[in-house]
Amino acid sequence: MTGPETDRLVIVALGLVVGIAGYVVLRRSAKLAVGTAVVALCFVPVWIGVGLGFNGNIYVPLSAVLVGAAALALLPIADYRLSGVDLVVAFLGALVVFSLFAGNLAVALAFVITSLTYFVSGFVLGRFAPSRVGMDWVYRLVAVVFTVVAAFAIVEFVTGWNPFVALGTDNPLFAQWGQLQERGGIVRAEGAFGHSIALGSSLAMAIPLTIASTFPALGRFAMVATMVAATVLTFSRTAIIGAGIGLLLCVLFLPGLARVRTRVVLTAAAAVTTVALLPLVFAVFDDAGTEASGSAAYRLDIIALVAHMNAVGLSDVVRRSPTGELYFQNFQSIDSQLILTGITSGFLAVGVVILALAYAVFLVVTGRARATTIAVVAQIPALATVALITQYATVLWFVVGLTAADFAARGSAAAVRDRSSALVAPHRRLTPITERGASR
Numbered sequence: 001m002t003g004p005e006t007d008r009l010v011i012v013a014l015g016l017v018v019g020i021a022g023y024v025v026l027r028r029s030a031k032l033a034v035g036t037a038v039v040a041l042c043f044v045p046v047w048i049g050v051g052l053g054f055n056g057n058i059y060v061p062l063s064a065v066l067v068g069a070a071a072l073a074l075l076p077i078a079d080y081r082l083s084g085v086d087l088v089v090a091f092l093g094a095l096v097v098f099s100l101f102a103g104n105l106a107v108a109l110a111f112v113i114t115s116l117t118y119f120v121s122g123f124v125l126g127r128f129a130p131s132r133v134g135m136d137w138v139y140r141l142v143a144v145v146f147t148v149v150a151a152f153a154i155v156e157f158v159t160g161w162n163p164f165v166a167l168g169t170d171n172p173l174f175a176q177w178g179q180l181q182e183r184g185g186i187v188r189a190e191g192a193f194g195h196s197i198a199l200g201s202s203l204a205m206a207i208p209l210t211i212a213s214t215f216p217a218l219g220r221f222a223m224v225a226t227m228v229a230a231t232v233l234t235f236s237r238t239a240i241i242g243a244g245i246g247l248l249l250c251v252l253f254l255p256g257l258a259r260v261r262t263r264v265v266l267t268a269a270a271a272v273t274t275v276a277l278l279p280l281v282f283a284v285f286d287d288a289g290t291e292a293s294g295s296a297a298y299r300l301d302i303i304a305l306v307a308h309m310n311a312v313g314l315s316d317v318v319r320r321s322p323t324g325e326l327y328f329q330n331f332q333s334i335d336s337q338l339i340l341t342g343i344t345s346g347f348l349a350v351g352v353v354i355l356a357l358a359y360a361v362f363l364v365v366t367g368r369a370r371a372t373t374i375a376v377v378a379q380i381p382a383l384a385t386v387a388l389i390t391q392y393a394t395v396l397w398f399v400v401g402l403t404a405a406d407f408a409a410r411g412s413a414a415a416v417r418d419r420s421s422a423l424v425a426p427h428r429r430l431t432p433i434t435e436r437g438a439s440r
Contacts, residue, residue, distance in 0.1 A: 020069075022036075022065070022066055022069035022070070022073075023069040023072055023073055026069055026070050026073035027073045030073075030074055030129075030132035030133050031133050031137070033069075033070040033073040033074055034070060034074070034125070034129045034132070034133055034137075034138065034141065035141060036066060036070055037066055037067045037070035037071070037125050038141055038142065038145050038398075039145060040062070040063045040066040040067060041063050041067060041122075041391045041394055041395055041398070042145055042146065042148075042149045042191075042192060042202075042391070043149075043164075043192050044061070044062050044063040044066070044192065045061075045063075045164045045167055045177070045178075045192045045193075045194060046061045046063065046173055046177055046193075046194050046390040046391055047061070047167075047168065047169055047171060047173035047174035047176075047177055047178055047194070048061065048062045048063075048167060048169060049061035049062045049063075049064070049065070049173070050062075050065070059171065059172065059173055060113075060117050061117070061118075061173075061391075063391055063394070064117040064118055064121055064394060067121040067122060067125055067394060067398075068117070068121040068124075070125055071121055071124040071125040071128065072124075074125070074128040074129060074131075074132050075128065077128050077131050077132070079131070080131075080408075081408045081411060082408065083404050083405075083407035083408040083411060084407060085356075085400065085403055085404035085407050086127070086404050086408070088352060088356050089123060089400070089404070091352060092345070092349055092352060092353070093115070093120070095312060095313075095345045095346060095348065095349045096111065096112055096115050096344075096345050096349075097112060098312055098313060099111065099112065099312075099313045099314045099344060099345055099346075100112060101313070102310065102312060102313025102314060102346075107314060107318055107319070107320055107326070108313075108314050108344075111314075111344050111345075118388070118393040118394050118397070119388075119393060119394070119397045120397075121394065121397075122393070122394035122395065122396070122397035122398040122400075122401065123397040123398070123400055123401040123404075124401060125398055125401060126397070126398040126399060126400065126401020126402040126403075126404070126405065127401035127402075127404050127405050128401075128405070129401075129402070129405070130402065130405040130406070130409065131405065135402070135405070135406065135409070136213065136214050138209075138402065139209045139210070139212055139213035139214070139371070140213045140214065140215060142206050142209045142210065142213075143206070143209065143210035143213045143215060143220070143223050146202070146203060146206035146210070146223075146227060147210075147223045147226050147227065149191055149199075149202075149203065149230070150203055150226045150227045150229065150230035150231075151226060151230075152191055153189040153190075153191050153199060153203075153230035153233060153234070154189070154226070154229060154230050154233060156189045156190075156191065157187070157188075157189045157233040160187055162180055162190065162191070164191065164192040165178055165179075165180060173194075176194075177194030177195060177389075177390060178194070181195070181196055183235045184235075186235070188233070188234055188235045188236070189230060189233045189234050190234065192391075193390050193391055193392060194389070194390040194391075195389055195390055195392075196234035196235065196236050196239070197234070197236045197238055197239055197382075197386050197389070197392070198389050198390045198391060198392035199230075199234055199239075199392075200230075200231045200234035200236040200238070200239020200240065200242075200243070201236070201238065201239045201242055201379065201382050201386065201392050201396075202391065202392050202395045203227045203230055203231045203234075203239070203243065204227075204231055204239055204242035204243035204246055204375075204378060204379070204382075205242075205246070205375040205376075205378070205379060205395060205396065205399050206227060206375075207224055207227050207228070207243055207246050207247055207250075207375075208246045208247075208249070208250050208254070208371040208372075208374045208375040208378065209371050209372065209375060209399075209402075210223050210224055210227065211224060211247075211250045211254065211266065211371065212250075212254065212256065212370065212371035217262055217265070220266075221265060221266060224247070224266065225272075227243070228243055228247070231243045238381060238382045238385050238386050239382070241381050242378050242379055242381060242382050243378075245377075245378040245381070246374060246375055246378035247266075247267070249364055249374045249377065249378060250266075250371070250374055251263045251266060251267050253364050253365065253367050253369065253374070254369075254370075254371060254374060255367065255370070295335070298335060299335045299336060299385050301331075302328075302331055302334055302335065302336060302339055303339070304329075305317070305328060305329060305331070305334070305339055305342075305343055306339060306342065306347075308329065308343070309342040309343060309346060309347040309350070310346050310347070311346050311347060311348055312345070312346035312348050312349075313345070313346050314343075314344055314345075315328070315342075315343045315344070317329040317343070318343060318344070328343055333387075334387055335385060335386055335387060336383070336384055336385055336386070336387065337382075337383045337384075337386065337387050337388050338350055338353065338354070338383055338384055340387050340388075341353060353383075357376075357377065357380055357383075360373050360376060360377050360403075361377055361380075364377050370403075370406050372399055372402040372403040372406050373403050373406070375399050376396075376399055376400060376403055379396060
């Protein structure tokens with residue numbers, strides 16, 4: 001056995017040991033499990049992990065291993081109730097697996113394993129965490145951890161120092177994500193997320209959950225202002241738009257923010273932060289020149305791939321070069337998760353996602369959505385213009401899992417109310433007769 005093969009086996013073995021040990025330790029406390037997973041997502045770069053071979057095309061990040069171990073540590077859930085979100089996710093999962101039989105097996109296998117490591121682990125963690133630790137505890141955890149993430153991002157921007165890049169390893173993921181980005185001559189904040197869009201979009205999802213938490217109002221305002229500032233300093237238009245939409249939807253439609261003063265102060269805190277940073281943002285985009293417009297033009301070019309989607313399964317235009325590079329017709333990067341889903345799983349999968357998002361929008365504008373649904377809806381522009389990259393993918397699916405847990409909890413509460421009404425109703429009908437009998 002050659003040296004590199006031996007090294008790979010050792011690394012895989014170490015990864016298994018870490019996963020098993022993590023599972024054993026995290027089984028002791030549900031709060032420890034959920035907290036460890038969220039911290040790992042935010043502070044363990046995606047390039048630290050285990051390569052599984054296949055010409056270096058399949059790689060499992062340590063953060064995903066810890067999230068998966070934490071998700072398993074939360075099982076079993078005694079009172080489990082399916083929700084509509086569960087059924088949608090299960091259907092999408094089935095379409096992903098079916099792609100193994102409807103296209104290039106080697107390429108499809110890489111997508112399936114990626115789905116299991118990045119997406120499924122995040123969804124399962126979010127789906128079961130509220131049952132074990134409570135939804136408000138999860139909100140408070142997200143608020144605290146992402147406030148720290150935002151503070152580090154601000155420090156990174158001010159100092160120009162990113163400590164996570166120093167943790168670089170010799171693997172394809174570090175080569176892809178380990179280089180700091182610039183826009184207009186200014187280094188963009190990206191923290192441990194490997195990309196400014198991934199950091200900014202993850203912070204944007206944390207904002208509605210922070211607003212919905214039970215921290216004192218002043219604390220929530222400070223946390224949201226910090227997250228908004230950090231999002232702006234990523235200089236990602238997608239992330240800034242997502243944060244703005246999430247904040248606006250919370251102010252207009254989030255149940256529980258009944259006090260007008262709360263909504264006004266929350267809006268003011270975010271507005272003041274944004275306005276203070278707008279001159280810097282405009283200056284950076286002006287200096288960037290055609291860089292920003294070029295990326296927008298590229299996103300328009302990839303729309304042509306829609307015509308090459310199959311009903312189900314991997315598109316015929318997806319191929320891997322002899323050197324291992326993945327191509328989608330003539331494109332190597334697909335800056336749209338909706339298009340990428342259609343190319344890899346079929347337009348049926350895209351249709352299901354679009355219908356689910358449309359229903360979520362309906363719930364939001366009718367005032368029946370909670371913070372988790374608002375956080376997902378605010379990511380619609382990102383899903384149309386960005387692929388689910390690095391930890392952002394797992395964070396999004398974690399929030400989708402929280403949304404499923406919220407739907408299931410509300411369904412369970414409604415069922416309990418119905419049973420209670422059924423028990424009380426006969427008693428109410430008999431009461432007048434009993435009273436008449438007593439009066440005689």
